[in-house]
Amino acid sequence: MLVRLPGSWIPALGRGKKSTPRLFVLSLWLCCVCFFSIQTTPAQTTPGPTADAPTADAPTPRILEIHIDGVIHPISAEFIFAGMDHAAAQDATLILIQMKTPGGLDTSMRRIIERIINNPIPVAVYVAPSGSRAASAGFFILLSADVAAMAPGTNTGAAHPVMMGRQMDEIMNEKVVNDAAAYLRSITANRGRNPELAETGVTESKSFTEQEALEGKLVDLVAANRAELLETLDGMTITRFDGTELTLELTGAMIEIYQPSFRQTVLSRIVDPNIAFLLLILGILGLYVEFSNPGLIFPGVAGGIALILALFALSLLPVNWAGAALILLAIVFFVLEAQFATSGILAAGGVLSMILGALMLINTRLPGGTVSLTTALSVAIPFALITIFLLRLVMRSRSFKLASGAGGMIGELGTVEADLAPRGMILVHGELWEAYASAGKVPKGNLVRVRRMGGLKLEVEQTSDSHQHPMQESQPGTNKGD
Numbered sequence: 023m024l025v026r027l028p029g030s031w032i033p034a035l036g037r038g039k040k041s042t043p044r045l046f047v048l049s050l051w052l053c054c055v056c057f058f059s060i061q062t063t064p065a066q067t068t069p070g071p072t073a074d075a076p077t078a079d080a081p082t083p084r085i086l087e088i089h090i091d092g093v094i095h096p097i098s099a100e101f102i103f104a105g106m107d108h109a110a111a112q113d114a115t116l117i118l119i120q121m122k123t124p125g126g127l128d129t130s131m132r133r134i135i136e137r138i139i140n141n142p143i144p145v146a147v148y149v150a151p152s153g154s155r156a157a158s159a160g161f162f163i164l165l166s167a168d169v170a171a172m173a174p175g176t177n178t179g180a181a182h183p184v185m186m187g188r189q190m191d192e193i194m195n196e197k198v199v200n201d202a203a204a205y206l207r208s209i210t211a212n213r214g215r216n217p218e219l220a221e222t223g224v225t226e227s228k229s230f231t232e233q234e235a236l237e238g239k240l241v242d243l244v245a246a247n248r249a250e251l252l253e254t255l256d257g258m259t260i261t262r263f264d265g266t267e268l269t270l271e272l273t274g275a276m277i278e279i280y281q282p283s284f285r286q287t288v289l290s291r292i293v294d295p296n297i298a299f300l301l302l303i304l305g306i307l308g309l310y311v312e313f314s315n316p317g318l319i320f321p322g323v324a325g326g327i328a329l330i331l332a333l334f335a336l337s338l339l340p341v342n343w344a345g346a347a348l349i350l351l352a353i354v355f356f357v358l359e360a361q362f363a364t365s366g367i368l369a370a371g372g373v374l375s376m377i378l379g380a381l382m383l384i385n386t387r388l389p390g391g392t393v394s395l396t397t398a399l400s401v402a403i404p405f406a407l408i409t410i411f412l413l414r415l416v417m418r419s420r421s422f423k424l425a426s427g428a429g430g431m432i433g434e435l436g437t438v439e440a441d442l443a444p445r446g447m448i449l450v451h452g453e454l455w456e457a458y459a460s461a462g463k464v465p466k467g468n469l470v471r472v473r474r475m476g477g478l479k480l481e482v483e484q485t486s487d488s489h490q491h492p493m494q495e496s497q498p499g500t501n502k503g504d
Contacts, residue, residue: 083115083275085252090119094126094159095338097289099133105280109143112278116255116270117145118248119167125158128183128202135166135209139263144168144270148251149176149232157181161223166209168260170241171251172232178240179229181206199225212263215240248277295384296397298335303401305329306353307408340385348379352402356409369406376402434472436482441466448482457482 086109090098102119109117138145146169149156156164156178164170164178172178183202203224207217216239222228235241245251256272282290291297308325312318355372362368380398436450436457442464448457450472457470457480464470470482 081113083272084109084112085116085118085272085275085277086112086114087118087120087248087277087279089279090121090123092123092290094123094130094134094163095293096127096130097286097293098126099130101282101286101290102134103137104283104286106137106141106143106145108280114143114278115272115275117141117143118251118277119145119147119163120150120248121147121156121160121163122149122151122154123156123158123160125160125181128159131159131162132205134163138163138166138168139209144260144262144268146171146251146255148245148248149173149178150248152176152246157229162206162209165206165213165215165220165240168213168262169243169255169258170213170215171243171245172235172241174232174244174246176232177229178235179223180227181223182227183224210240214261292331292335293338294335295339295393298332298339299380299383299393299397300401301328301332301335302349303405305332307405310409342382342385345379345382345384348375348382352376352379352406353409356406359410369410373402373406376405431472431475431480435485436470436472436480438464438466438468438470442470442482448480450480455480459483 088105147167150173152175161181210217305328308321312322352372352375359368436448440446442459444459474481
């Protein structure tokens, strides 16, 4: 389906200064790993399928091949533009776009079509391999090309527009459909194709097999593979969008397969809804770990990068805010589960809320355009376990008795070194402290317990067994006088 947007879319590793450079380098390295081990392959140049060699005076024809596999979005449009610029720099004879897509964004589609129509080098769009489709936005791009071709077992059409991120009322739906239909009629009429039949792909969401498209004069030819396609195009005279005629000379052509840059590959991966959701959860988890344990550095760095990348991807995708609210609610449930004993009810509710939120997060009908159930389950359950575990560690650490300062002295046992009458000296932790008894006189040698600390003075009280030494409390059968 053709998609429109309602507006413009667009464990501690170490502490201290000495560990910071190493953590920074490790962070950068792991960020590269997070790009899923992407490799940038240089453009491949292969000889064309034709056997006849060109004459010595004639230059060797060059064909630039661009592969589009997936949703049409700004990154795929940028990739096509870069390929066309490269073809112009190489003085290519033909640009061949091999396409397989379920559709995409209307804005990106129109930019691609505008570039194809005005490109000085003729463009052939080939729906392949067999079993592929060029639906929705792909249907428009196919019909806008100088040469439209399909492989056996492929289909095209189903180009009824929908509004991403919200429902359209009847009037708005009619306006959008009429606009898309008029746009397609204009393109096909200037290309010498069948505008009436093409319009039904928009108004009736009709889809066409390769034979139906060929018989209906929507495409120019059907070819089983690239070799057959180029052999058919060799010597063919085509009419450009401006009406000029051009004869394709492809004998002995060199074929260069254009590869996406590292940046384009990375960004294409990031805008995948599953990757965007995963980055969002990892970003939240990393920032939480950093805020809970200040000084770890790496979780904060990695979490911040992941969260920014997730926000970038979500800015290009139609976000359903109800799904986002369910994900936030799940995090709240996990926090409450760690603080209160609910027998796992809040944890189960959090897992369910995160799964539903993930499935609802991306609002689109495009196949493969939403977060899959497998991804939602594989992220929600581990996230719940990790969050609850970390939160319980934090809550438990807050209940530990302080080991230093005033809090560390309260409740400690000491031995009277000078009679408390009521003031005197006691020995606590091997240190002499000035103390005063809260009630009565305490003779030397008795045990006292610290009740309060004020400055460097301790308020104490006599214990029930005042003759027992602090180190002997664990030996109830032993008396000091034995």
